[in-house]
Amino acid sequence: MKPRQLLTMLLAFVLVAALGGVLTAGLLMPAVGAAGTVSNASTKLFEDLPSELAIPEPSQQSVILAADGSTIASFYMENRIVVGLDQVSQHMRDAVIAVEDKRFYEHKGIDPEGMLRAAVNNIAGGQLAGGSTLTQQYVKNVLIDAGRVSGDEKAIREATESSMGRKLREARLAIGLEQQVSKDKILEGYLNIAQFGPSQYGVEAAARHYFNKSAADLNIAESAVLAGITQSPARWDPVRNPENSQQRRNVVLGTMLDQGFITKAEYDEAVAIPIADMLNVQTAPNGCGAAGTAAYFCEYVVDDLLQNEGWGKDLNDRKNMLYRGGLAIHTTLDPVKQQAAYDNVTTSVPVNDPSGIKMALTSVEPGTGKILAMAQNTNWGTSSDSDSSATQVNLSVGLSHGGGLGFQSGSTFKVFTLIEWLETGHSLNDKVTSTKRNFPRASWNISCAPNMRDDYNNATNVEGVPSSPMMTVLEATRLSVNLSYIEMANQMDMCGIIDNAMSMGLMRGDGSALTPNPAAVLGTNPVTPLGMANAFATLAAGGKYCTPAAITKVTDSSGNDIPVPKSTCTQVLEPDVVNGVNYALQQVVSDQPFSTGRSAVLPGRPAAGKTGTANDDAHAWFVGFTPQLAAAVWMGHSQGDVSMMGSTINGTRQKWVYGGSFPAKTWKAYMTKALDGAPVVPFPAAPSRQIFGERVPVPNVTGRSVEDARAALSGGGFRVSVGDAIASDRPAGIVAATAPRAGAPVANGSTVTLLPSAGPAPAPAPEAPGPPAPAAGDAQPSAQGVLTPRRAWSGWDEYFGARN
Numbered sequence: 001m002k003p004r005q006l007l008t009m010l011l012a013f014v015l016v017a018a019l020g021g022v023l024t025a026g027l028l029m030p031a032v033g034a035a036g037t038v039s040n041a042s043t044k045l046f047e048d049l050p051s052e053l054a055i056p057e058p059s060q061q062s063v064i065l066a067a068d069g070s071t072i073a074s075f076y077m078e079n080r081i082v083v084g085l086d087q088v089s090q091h092m093r094d095a096v097i098a099v100e101d102k103r104f105y106e107h108k109g110i111d112p113e114g115m116l117r118a119a120v121n122n123i124a125g126g127q128l129a130g131g132s133t134l135t136q137q138y139v140k141n142v143l144i145d146a147g148r149v150s151g152d153e154k155a156i157r158e159a160t161e162s163s164m165g166r167k168l169r170e171a172r173l174a175i176g177l178e179q180q181v182s183k184d185k186i187l188e189g190y191l192n193i194a195q196f197g198p199s200q201y202g203v204e205a206a207a208r209h210y211f212n213k214s215a216a217d218l219n220i221a222e223s224a225v226l227a228g229i230t231q232s233p234a235r236w237d238p239v240r241n242p243e244n245s246q247q248r249r250n251v252v253l254g255t256m257l258d259q260g261f262i263t264k265a266e267y268d269e270a271v272a273i274p275i276a277d278m279l280n281v282q283t284a285p286n287g288c289g290a291a292g293t294a295a296y297f298c299e300y301v302v303d304d305l306l307q308n309e310g311w312g313k314d315l316n317d318r319k320n321m322l323y324r325g326g327l328a329i330h331t332t333l334d335p336v337k338q339q340a341a342y343d344n345v346t347t348s349v350p351v352n353d354p355s356g357i358k359m360a361l362t363s364v365e366p367g368t369g370k371i372l373a374m375a376q377n378t379n380w381g382t383s384s385d386s387d388s389s390a391t392q393v394n395l396s397v398g399l400s401h402g403g404g405l406g407f408q409s410g411s412t413f414k415v416f417t418l419i420e421w422l423e424t425g426h427s428l429n430d431k432v433t434s435t436k437r438n439f440p441r442a443s444w445n446i447s448c449a450p451n452m453r454d455d456y457n458n459a460t461n462v463e464g465v466p467s468s469p470m471m472t473v474l475e476a477t478r479l480s481v482n483l484s485y486i487e488m489a490n491q492m493d494m495c496g497i498i499d500n501a502m503s504m505g506l507m508r509g510d511g512s513a514l515t516p517n518p519a520a521v522l523g524t525n526p527v528t529p530l531g532m533a534n535a536f537a538t539l540a541a542g543g544k545y546c547t548p549a550a551i552t553k554v555t556d557s558s559g560n561d562i563p564v565p566k567s568t569c570t571q572v573l574e575p576d577v578v579n580g581v582n583y584a585l586q587q588v589v590s591d592q593p594f595s596t597g598r599s600a601v602l603p604g605r606p607a608a609g610k611t612g613t614a615n616d617d618a619h620a621w622f623v624g625f626t627p628q629l630a631a632a633v634w635m636g637h638s639q640g641d642v643s644m645m646g647s648t649i650n651g652t653r654q655k656w657v658y659g660g661s662f663p664a665k666t667w668k669a670y671m672t673k674a675l676d677g678a679p680v681v682p683f684p685a686a687p688s689r690q691i692f693g694e695r696v697p698v699p700n701v702t703g704r705s706v707e708d709a710r711a712a713l714s715g716g717g718f719r720v721s722v723g724d725a726i727a728s729d730r731p732a733g734i735v736a737a738t739a740p741r742a743g744a745p746v747a748n749g750s751t752v753t754l755l756p757s758a759g760p761a762p763a764p765a766p767e768a769p770g771p772p773a774p775a776a777g778d779a780q781p782s783a784q785g786v787l788t789p790r791r792a793w794s795g796w797d798e799y800f801g802a803r804n
Helices: 003-019 025-035 040-044 090-100 112-123 134-150 153-160 164-180 183-193 203-211 220-229 242-258 264-271 292-306 315-324 335-348 410-423 473-478 482-490 494-503 518-522 529-540 575-588 662-674 688-692 706-715 796-803
Strands: 062-065 071-075 328-331 358-364 371-376 394-398 431-433 470-472 544-546 551-555 569-571 608-613 619-625 630-636 695-697 719-722 735-739 745-747 751-756
Touching: 062 292, 062 315, 071 292, 090 134, 090 183, 090 220, 090 242, 134 153, 134 164, 134 183, 134 315, 153 164, 164 183, 183 203, 203 220, 220 242, 220 264, 242 264, 292 315, 292 328, 292 335, 292 371, 292 394, 292 551, 335 358, 335 371, 335 630, 335 662, 358 394, 358 529, 358 662, 371 394, 371 662, 394 529, 410 473, 410 482, 410 494, 410 518, 410 529, 410 575, 410 608, 410 619, 431 473, 431 482, 470 473, 473 482, 473 575, 482 518, 494 518, 529 544, 529 575, 529 608, 529 619, 529 630, 575 608, 575 688, 608 662, 619 662, 630 662, 688 695, 688 745, 706 719, 706 735, 706 751
Parallel strands: 062 328, 719 751
Antiparallel strands: 062 071, 328 551, 358 371, 358 630, 431 470, 544 569, 608 619, 619 630, 695 745, 735 751
16 A cells, blocks of 8 residues: 555544544545555455444463462463452553553544554654554454464464554554443553563553552552553563663653643652662462472362363363463362471471482361362472472372372272171171181182182281281281281172272272282272372261362352362261271271381370381381371382382481381371361261171080080081080080170170080098188188178189170
């Protein structure tokens, strides 16, 4: 287009605009065309002017919030915080109007005087610039932001190209906008969308960045600095170019003085302040790297959101929601518990400990699935010479949420065998072998995967101290006796054990199903601390499993709720079974001799839990709970199954590393702090059935021969043994008594000992005459001369009853 033609078209546009609007501009287009052919781009600018101009909210940062409302992290493509005009100081509004558009409150979207002046400059060969009102600049920024949000590079180019067509389009839209939106709303929009620094968008973000204050509190000098930046954000940046910035600030102040926005005294005071004395620069964090000890939890939340199909049709849409949507993402994280988790983990195994050993702790609220804490002894980031252990891998979770493949759980997995034991009618008082080591392939029942059957002949007892070749399941649990638990599993279907674990949410770290092979009894499946904490939380909640939950609520920039994944809870275990399991696990966390969890005892508060140590001390665990809180602690080498034997941890050489050592002590320290001030809540009592089994009376077989008595008891499902003969009035060889006694309630399958008669006792030898015996019921002198009550022998019933 030739300069004369362009000037003719522009004059026509300005004339119509000045006369009252662009709606009649189409009438002038033929006249403009008579002066010369106009470009297609400029022609289209005047077609189909919208009657209503919809201006979208600009991109703004989203925040992830802890349960108490404190900020965990912020996310943005452009660092922007949208505020209302009433939250911007009057000085800031005045400064922008003074330097950008002094006739803002007078024109109708374009400034004819400014446009003509700019046009003459451009026709004369000057750079295509100038003449844009605040409204036009606002329109331009909106078009650029819309292109960024949609990823439309062409739209961005069209909104920034140096062409008269672009200028006319902005003018047309500006006039249309002013017909629909008030001046104050346009000013508010401009202040929120314009670039007020190299990486600061909107006046609120800029005020916080440069001055560490809200836009509502900006003074005259600060307002002049920010208003001057928008012309060239890099050139006028007060941090990188303070001299340039001071010069530009003073120009703005002079303009404000000339236009009557400030007095001469205010001007003199403001220009006298050095830029350096004004700044209090704060860097706006972006992403989980700025979340401190909660960085791994933060990443879990982000992964949760980006996998939520309700957030958008694809990953790109969901990322736009997070980085541009101005969301408030409320989470379950408890800052006090999070700090306690991190402090105690790093106290046990410091960050960058020379041993290279890692530790992770995850804590869950029973009955809700809320993740309350998630910590590990590494810094979030990339490994470097100064921080060799830094990693973005979350050791508490699996691959789906930024974690790894999981870790062998060792004896903590015995809990799921114990659940199956009680579910199938057994009891804690049942006795099982603690020495049997050979379990041939044919002896295993794995109904869901028969091909998984295999010989299992290499297990030993590591953690426990068996007291006898046969021991109760309760003792085998307290002492964590491997061979007893293999025997228990061998008597049941392995698939039932695995089903229990999976119904409580436990999966392998890669998200696949647990493997039901014989070795799984002792925890060979790689699982995660979150998975174990939540499974044990199911026990704390009386058998109610809840899916893990990290997010409670999400609202958009207007405060509207956005759907989020909800935790779902299902009753997966019978409460009676759970109470029996919890009774046994409380014995683990007790001061009884050799209890494997004795280092985890909480003073004055009942607790239950289980230790776990993988082969060669490659991984060590403690997973425990109270009725209000569950937590899992893992330690080991994150890169694989590497023995911790002989490691120097936190400055001290450790011959062995097992679940009852570092993990149990760390768990105790965390729970003590996390439950500080919480009421002491007892566990529900375990039913007699779970502890002793179905109670049946011992049949009365006294007076029978030993063979007849054995047959009668065996036929009733009892085990039978024969003890030493006792003196009685019955003929020798006839059963004189049983232990337990006849009629005593015992569990099905209990052992009854037959006591044969040895015949009558021989008559006692005559005694020498002595002092007269006291009357019945009188006191008699003891060996020390103190009178003690006479105690009559109550017979075998008392003896056998005490033994039972």
